[in-house]
Amino acid sequence: MKRFPQTRRRAVVLALALGALLPAAPAVHAAPAAEWPTKPVRILVGAPPGGTADILARLFAQELQRPLGQPVVVDYKAGAAGTIAVQNMLSAPRDGYTLLLIQKGIASEVPQAIKVSYDPFKDIVPLVQLTRQGLVLVGNPGLPAKNLAELVTYVKANPGKIDVANFGIGLRGHTIGVQFNRLAGLDTGAVSYRGSPPALQDIMGGQVPLMFDGPATSMPFIKAGKLRAFAVAFPQRIAALPNVPTFAELGYPDLSEVGWMGLWAAPGLPPAVVSKLREATLAAMQAPTLRRKIEELGMEVGTPATPDELARDVRESYERQGKLLRSIQFKPE
Template sequence: MKRVPLIARQTLALAIAVVPLLSTAPAANAAEWPAKPVRIIVAAPPGGTADIVARLFAHALQSPLGQTVIVDNKAGAAGTIGVHGLLSAPRDGYTFLLIQKGIASEVPHAMHVSYDPFKDIVPIAQLTRQGLVLVGHPGLPAKNLGELITYVKANPGKVDYANFGVGLRGQTIGVQFNRLAGLTTGTVSYKGSPPALQDVMGGHVPLMFDGPATSLPFIKSGKLRAFAIAYPKRIPALPDLPTFAELGFPDLKEVSWMALWSAPGVPPAVVAKMRDATLKAMQTPEIRQKIEDLGMEVGSPATSEELSVDVRESYERQGKLLRSINFKPE
């Protein structure tokens, strides 16, 4: 029988001893997580809605996680800079992304992106839910949605919508509403809600579909008139504002949401810990009230798989609408 050299036997023994240690390393890391500050990338500038939400959760998560939670703003390119920041970080569970679901369901239709929206980013916890509000200049002769439809029909092609980004939901919901109501309008695209809202309030463009968080202060101050909200129910911040469904347009109820996202490859136990801590934070009265004050609702406890299905369905609907108007991505 051929003898195995001593060095070879020692090497084999060492390898056998190390294998169990290697197999338990991820579990040990997950048990110790977080051992250093956690970073949340926000694909938006400081002071914006996403930034406000991120800082609310960063503060609320510090106690249960036992670590500082840092908000890192990486705005630009419709959120794709934030996505690249997430994907370039180590997959160790210390970097997450906070952004709207549109980063996966809308942006890939609107522009050429270098990431796969269904493979490269994973929604792990829904933070907020919101709809889009149809707002207009207060000088419009219409006081409600019925009067607005009558007014637009009497002025075919003379009334425009402002939108917060070409190829995004703010544009395509106008297309959808026009078809349902039998209207003919134009559209004017802007880079974000603030400049679009300024032109609506200035009387340069009469109408816009906008998120409640950015339009709410102007609605309450009388600088904008709200006609209806595309959401399954009325929202606490605008209890007198009817939904489109109440007014005869049940198809206009899609829910937009903001979520915490992870890159694939992060240890599942770490993702589960972050998700659980986030869901618990959402139930605190302070978080719930502040999110309602922004014109939104606290997110649901939907699973990552359920959120991914919703993203896919929204992606398909958005693509169909854009193809119907022969839209070409930038």
């Protein structure tokens, strides 16, 4: 029995000697992170062509290729309020080559409007803010109201007869209409569409008189006189519509939440890849052509907020949106 400890010690010494002869196991992410990117990067867009996300994605991808030194491919995965694109990203390898470009509402609004299979705070991670924007209240030019005060008077004179279009029930374009009704003492109906383009067509055609929409999709029609812009739900006036006041200027300070478009990833991306991606993105966003186009679309270039700061903003927006939806007894579809 006394010989067992010695035998055990010899076994240990032998194992250590053999271990010294074997090659060390490589770090899990060291090589890929150091080399990234070595092939094309794919950006999933959870919206159909023609919308704000599509416009931004094509412009951004072109500029991002320069600092990355690799092609950047835009891949459309529209449907189910962006959740199809989320699922595509989550099913791809988590190596930095598949990213998502979408509004922050994919985490702060969509999970409260429809039943989703992902956790908005664990399964998707905001990496970089690309643009900031508000919503614009637009209407058919044939309306008798020429400004917001006249519009409020007109809607009050027609209780229950005026509808407001939105690009998805339970999303911000819908709930801001609920807020406006409460703040201004209005009684309007809500008509939901699958995105902004079909809703805008009906507004210009006279089927629905009003809508809260993103400036990128409304801007061409506002400029062409096919839509009238009444007010902007943003902290300050937007450069592309300098004569359109903010809701705050007109007595509605609560209608000024900032929306933003960003790059997202699945969790677990190597820190070195995140760092390279953020650096390349911030460099791409400095391109004069891209910045000018973003301004023309009624948006602002995003801030260099960190992923943690963006995640906190998403959480705060989620809580505000949830409180409002609960107040109208809204149930996810």
